[in-house]
Amino acid sequence: MMRGNEQGPLLRHGVIGVGGIGGVHCRIAAASPDVTLVGVADSDPARIEKAATMYGAAPFADWRDMLASGRLDSVAIATPSLLHAHMAIECMEAGLHVFLEKPIALTLADADRVVETARAKKRVLTVGHQYRVHRLHRTTKKLIEDGAIGRPRQILWTWAQHRDEKYYSHYPWRQNWKDAGGGVTMHSLSHDLNVLTWLIGAPVEVSALAVNQKHDAETEDIMSASVLFEGGALATITASVNRPQSHVVRQIIGERGMIEIPDTQSLTFDHKDHVLLGRFDTHAPPAPAGIGGLTGQPHVQWSPVPLVGDPPKWKKLLERFGLVRGLKPHGLAVLLQSFAHAIRTGGDPIITGEDARGTLEFVRAIYLSAIRGRAVAFPVDRTEDAQLMDELVSGRTQMRRFRG
Template identity: 35%
Template sequence: MPKAAIIGCGDVSVVHFEALAGMDDAELVAVCDADPARRVAAQEAHGVPGFEDYREMLDVAAPDVVHITTPHHEHAAIAIECLRRGVHVVLEKPLAHTLAEGERLLAAAADSTAKIALCFQNRYNAPVQEMRRLLDSGELGQVLGASATVMWHRDADYYLSRPWRGSWAEGGGGLMMNQAIHTVDLLQWLVGDVVALAGSASTHALAETIEVEDTAEFAALHSSGARSVFYATLANTVNAPVTLDISTERATLNLRGDLTVTYDDGRSEAVRERVTGSGGRSYWGVSHALLIADFYAGLAQPGPFWIDAAEGAKSLRIVKELYRQSYPGSEEKVS
């Protein structure tokens, strides 16, 4: 049975703890966090040793799989060390906080015998899986275009409680790196790799609190020849459902949590999202456990996990290109 450890016991770690607790083929053996309060709370809640330093944890606990749920600027270094030791990695998005660190992680993954999974768990959502199936089947014809929105709310307290979220140096960006990157990933996965992009990012509501963006938009050209438009903001008054609409030659796909497929002949079909109980926030979706279980199930199989470092690099490059256009020198701010 694989031995698992979690590095980073903050907010999103709860869904990783839940996923491991629901699995019969994995054993949690250690937790790690530099913050004493979070570390002690996690080790007491789960009855495993806690460590301040992840290298000591790797030496002493010797996990087979490490879940990395730390602030963005720590992702690459920890993942690279794990992969160097042959330890499998489940990494929260983004791949890294800079393109350079992302490239380092890509090289480490290519050189390692261990596997890595990026937590783009929304690819496992039932409506999204059906969208991909329909598009791959060819029955809808060519994709003509797509649009997506992320209209959420974050206030100053959200950033003041975790200052790294609002900084270039540790967050690597704002809205696009921390929230909207999931929808960017779905857009490029469903419509095709992005080959050209024009857009802008700015700070409309939280400029007194953060140095990164809270609003962004772009138009993208995909390898399929289709064009997509994207808008995201944290200045909305509520966390509205993410939208993703795809127009094809024979139907329109409308994602609002659930999926509605409207065919040109008047037929309509709906695919409902699963409902699960979780201590995680509703906007994290329902599919972390599915991704994690799938990763563990494939550990003994040859080849990389299907959402690996190379897949994670695609959304990172899109976001960083948007930053390049909007904030000249932003990578220097990060590094």
């Protein structure tokens, strides 16, 4: 019998690619009140058998057979990045709504085709940029929207963790331009670039440097960018997988105050973060003379900010003593809920195809700037973008390498 909830029958959902993050997609679908996991597809027979047995879903060795089975309303695609665009397009052409893992595509021309197919086929498309739902980012967004710091003017945003050689060698597709489309910027920082445009606005110009310091991969393992946003905010953004010990500092400085996250923990998951709000006792005026002479500085009054969506203290205490189970859903589960809701209501999911294309454009502008050695303005030229990718994939152009 078909399961359902008060909104009607559950969406019949499938997952293509049941490896690392595909396993999470299976788990959240199996636990979801909105979808029922009916099929799983993977080119690896051992993985497919394991997932099919664990979740009682039909196994498919060929993802196209799963599409042709007629059993699905929607599908999550969690295969290596090179496969995203064409799989998403075929699935939407077959009538399915698509929850695509990030990145939406490897080139901007392909991202345009994915977005256009969703529009033409009237399918809901969402992409796995789940950092948007982390408490840290919702808290930061609320502070900015409430005017707590005034207009953001300057941003320091870093992402840094340690990834050893096994991170690449164990997953050969992560090592090269052809399959992964980039290194730390594409793979990890893209989540943050998605959040930053949501917090600050669209980027208008980028100047970046990227090199490979440590890893055998073809792509960059460290990157530094200066970004001008619409409205005039300037950001310094860095990303690295070369840090032995991660200590990640972030600041957003506005005209009335600043938000500081002294050591960001929510780099991958929705961890607890400490957010500080510093209010200037005098607003930074347009000209320095306005704050009391040439050297006058406003004082800063610091206070901790409770995280949006954090459980109340009494609940945390009960959780600590194991009296209630802590409910902190995976960010992808929140996106799945929003995806299912958009399918039912005809609205937009939290992350739209256009959002994810904008994020890819940010990533691609960083690569164009770093590799061509010049500032890059938005919108990014699609032909230049495709040419750069051809050169990187063929090896005619290579990431600079520095070895100590």
